[in-house]
Structures are given as structure tokens and as C-alpha cells.
Amino acid sequence: MKKSLPKARKNNTKVRSKKPNPVKLVHPQSPLRHFRLVDHAHTGKLLHPRHSSHAILVLLLLFVGILLVISQQFSSALSGTVTVGAVVDGQPLSVGATITSPADQSVISNQTIITISGTCSPSSFVVVKSNNVLIGSTNCTVAGIFSLSADLPLGQNVLSSLNYDNANQAGPATPLVTVTLVQSGENAVQPTAQILLPGPTLPNNPSITPGIPGVTGRECDTYTVDKESLVGGKLSVAVVCIPRIIEKNQYYSMGVIVRGGQPPYALNIDWGSDEADRLRSILKSGYEKISFRYGVSGAFNITLNLTDSKGNMTKVETAIQVNGEKTPIITTITDAIAPSQWFTSPVPLYVVAVAVTLGFWGGEIFVRRFGSLKTHSKNRHRRV
Numbered sequence: 098m099k100k101s102l103p104k105a106r107k108n109n110t111k112v113r114s115k116k117p118n119p120v121k122l123v124h125p126q127s128p129l130r131h132f133r134l135v136d137h138a139h140t141g142k143l144l145h146p147r148h149s150s151h152a153i154l155v156l157l158l159l160f161v162g163i164l165l166v167i168s169q170q171f172s173s174a175l176s177g178t179v180t181v182g183a184v185v186d187g188q189p190l191s192v193g194a195t196i197t198s199p200a201d202q203s204v205i206s207n208q209t210i211i212t213i214s215g216t217c218s219p220s221s222f223v224v225v226k227s228n229n230v231l232i233g234s235t236n237c238t239v240a241g242i243f244s245l246s247a248d249l250p251l252g253q254n255v256l257s258s259l260n261y262d263n264a265n266q267a268g269p270a271t272p273l274v275t276v277t278l279v280q281s282g283e284n285a286v287q288p289t290a291q292i293l294l295p296g297p298t299l300p301n302n303p304s305i306t307p308g309i310p311g312v313t314g315r316e317c318d319t320y321t322v323d324k325e326s327l328v329g330g331k332l333s334v335a336v337v338c339i340p341r342i343i344e345k346n347q348y349y350s351m352g353v354i355v356r357g358g359q360p361p362y363a364l365n366i367d368w369g370s371d372e373a374d375r376l377r378s379i380l381k382s383g384y385e386k387i388s389f390r391y392g393v394s395g396a397f398n399i400t401l402n403l404t405d406s407k408g409n410m411t412k413v414e415t416a417i418q419v420n421g422e423k424t425p426i427i428t429t430i431t432d433a434i435a436p437s438q439w440f441t442s443p444v445p446l447y448v449v450a451v452a453v454t455l456g457f458w459g460g461e462i463f464v465r466r467f468g469s470l471k472t473h474s475k476n477r478h479r480r481v
Contacts, residue, residue: 155458158451190268192218194243194260196225201274209278209291210412213256214244218268221260222304222341222416228255231299231335236396236416245414246400250331251278251291263342265306294330296356297322297337297384303352303415304341314340317350317386326382332358334403336415337384345421348390351399356382358405365404369397369416394421 194217205211217223217237224234225247232247237260256274259267307314317338338352355362362379370393379385391397397419402412 152458154454155451158454162451189266190218190221190260190262192216192241192260193269193271194218194221194223194237194258195271196256196258196274199274199276201272202277203275204277204279206278207280209251210246210248211276211278212244212246213258214242215258216241217243217258217260218262221262221268222265222302223258223260224302224304225256225258229257230293231301231303231337233413234303234336234339234415235398236418245398246412248333248411248413249276249278250293251280253277259302261302261304263306264309265302265304265341267302292330293333294327294357295324296326296333297324297354299335299354300337303335303337303339305338306341308342314343315350317352320352320384320386322354322384326354326356326384328357328360328382330357332403332405332409332411334364334401334411334413336399336401336413339399339415339417342418342420343391345391345394345419348388351387351389351415353385353387353401354383355379355385355403358403358409359407361406363404365402367400367402369399370395391417391419394419 194215196213196215198214199205199211213225213233219237219239219241221237222234223237223243223245225232225245227247227249232249233245235243235245237243243258243260254276256276258271261267305314305316306312317340320338333354333356335354336351337354338350340349340351343349353364355364360379360381362382364377364379364385366375366377366387366389368374368389368391370391372391375387375389377385377387395418396416398414398416400412400414402410404410
């Protein structure tokens with residue numbers, strides 16, 4: 098009887114090749130399986146780079162970028178689309194405009210143009226006088242404060258302020274503030290240059306409010322003065338007529354009285370917005386009508402700087418409110434997707450995110466085709 102010989106043992110030194118188990122999705126029926134965005138059954142498992150959906154990530158980033166730019170454009174449009182004034186019936190203001198700076202009984206040396214500031218009823222119109230003569234006007238902010246620059250003559254100046262509502266009703270009177278201006282030293286101004294010669298009577302309130310019965314808003318076109326503006330003495334400029342509430346993209350007129358100094362004059366107007374400054378030549382003293390318009394809505398401070406032929410300078414400030422209209426949605430979207438917006442939009446981190454994603458995608462393609470992954474794959478298939 099033959100004895101069966103033991104079978105030869107297999108060579109255990111041979112490396113057995115085993116295919117990796119296929120990755121199973123937790124939600125195989127989910128529509129997201131096509132985008133490879135669902136969870137894998139074995140978390141933490143190292144997957145091949147081809148499982149990264151770089152194309153989908155780039156598309157998502159582009160979509161987010163378009164939404165960012167559109168939202169930015171809508172924010173800009175809404176911030177400039179405000180109705181800043183309306184005429185309504187009601188009681189006069191209960192809070193007056195109070196000057197807090199400079200302090201009462203202040204003495205200011207070697208300075209004629211000073212800043213006057215204080216508190217007021219929010220969104221009212223503030224008029225400031227010196228020795229009962231109009232020296233400037235401005236808007237009270239929503240925070241209830243006002244500030245303007247004014248050119249005062251040497252000597253004692255008794256400052257007063259009043260604020261007006263949208264119906265041009267004055268608020269209560271507030272305490273007067275006395276300020277004394279003195280000059281000394283070699284650069285002291287000659288006293289004769291600081292004497293304000295008699296001239297036209299300036300109004301108590303220069304603002305014109307359309308909507309009030311009998312007011313058209315075009316009163317500056319027909320404004321008349323009661324006295325002649327003389328030449329000599331202190332150079333002066335005053336805004337005596339201005340529509341307080343206007344509509345965007347419509348033309349209006351502002352009335353200005355120039356007097357004193359030595360003509361001809363150069364008047365530079367800063368509109369307080371993106372509008373370019375306007376330089377106007379004035380041949381003689383008197384009343385000047387200035388046409389203007391605003392292309393944007395909001396509240397703006399207007400500064401007028403006047404220079405005479407001898408180089409003397411003065412300034413005055415006023416303010417205006419511009420009602421706005423909403424920007425059409427189609428225009429907003431068109432502006433948002435314009436190529437220029439991608440360079441001016443403040444989203445540098447978003448641009449970096451897109452660049453990093455594209456960099457990883459390009460690196461994965463390079464490594465898969467030319468790098469070590471491709472070499473390792475070939476060597477693996479050559480093994481027996």
C-alpha cells in the first residue's frame with residue numbers, strides 16, 4: 098500500500114495581490130452621489146485624488162462670487178436710495194440748536210475762520226448768526242450734532258443758532274455765546290480789512306422748502322436785494338437762498354451775495370459729494386445765481402471759498418438734502434457682473450480661495466499624469 102506523500106507547501110514568500118474593497122456609499126440612492134458629496138461608509142479612509150470634485154468646487158466658488166458682487170451692488174444702491182426729507186404738518190421743534198464750541202467768553206488769537214459746533218434736533222436745518230447777521234447754515238445729523246466753519250470779523254462776536262424743521266418752523270431759542278477775536282504780531286491784519294461795510298439785508302433763514310403753501314422751490318431765480326453791495330472792507334460771501342430738499346438729477350438754483358474786498362472775485366464751490374468742484378469768476382459784488390444738480394441722493398455740506406483780486410480769502414458753508422430713487426434691479430445686476438467689478442470688489446480672500454482650489458486641481462492632474470502616483474500604479478500592475 099502506497100503511502101501518500103504530503104502535498105508541497107506553497108511558497109509563502111510570494112506577495113499576494115489583493116484588490117482593495119470597493120468604497121460603499123452610505124446613501125447610494127441619494128442624488129448627491131453623482132457629486133461625491135455624501136459620506137463614505139468608512140470615514141478616515143485614504144481615497145484616490147480622483148475622488149475630489151474640483152470642478153464642482155470651482156463652480157460653487159464662482160456662484161458664491163457672483164452672489165457676493167450682486168449683494169455688494171444692492172447694498173450700495175440701497176445706501177444711496179434714501180428719502181431724506183418731507184414736508185409734514187406738526188408742532189415746531191421742542192429742542193433748539195445749542196452752541197457748545199467755542200465756549201462762551203472765549204478769546205481767540207490770530208484766527209478769523211473758526212469751527213462752530215453744538216447739539217440740535219436730529220435732521221433739522223441749523224442757521225448760525227454773528228451779531229444777528231447770517232454767517233452759515235448746515236444740516237443737523239441724525240445723532241443730533243452740527244458743525245460748520247465761519248469767517249468772523251475781529252472784535253466781539255455774539256453767536257446765536259436756530260434750527261428749523263422740514264416746514265421751516267423754528268425751534269426754541271438757546272443761550273448766546275460771545276467770542277472775541279484778536280490779532281497781534283507782525284502778521285496782524287489791518288483793522289480796515291476787517292470792517293464789514295453796510296450791504297444787503299441777509300435773511301434769517303436762507304432755506305427754501307418746496308411743498309410749503311406758496312413756496313415753489315424756484316424763489317432763488319427771482320431773489321432780490323434791498324441794498325447795493327459795496328466794494329472795500331472785509332471780504333464776505335453769504336448763501337442767502339437755497340432749496341433745502343431737492344430731487345436727484347434735477348436742476349435748481351442757489352443764491353449767493355458777494356461783497357467787500359476788491360473785485361473781480363473767484364468763487365470755488367465744493368458740493369460735498371463726488372461732483373467736481375466748480376470755479377466761477379465774478380466780476381462785481383452783488384447777488385449771484387448758481388445753477389446746480391446732484392446725481393446721487395443723501396445729505397451734503399456745501400463749502401464756498403471766495404478770493405478777491407488782492408488775494409484775500411473767506412468762506413461760508415451751507416447744506417442740502419437730496420431725495421433719491423431706487424436703482425432698477427436689471428441695472429444693478431448688469432453692473433454687478435461687469436468685468437470691472439471683479440477688480441474693485443473687496444473680496445481678496447475669495448480670490449485666494451479660488452486660486453488655491455485651481456492650484457490643487459492642477460496639481461492633482463499633474464501628479465496623476467506625470468507624477469509618482471502614475472509610476473506607482475504601473476509598478477503595482479507589473480507584480481506577479
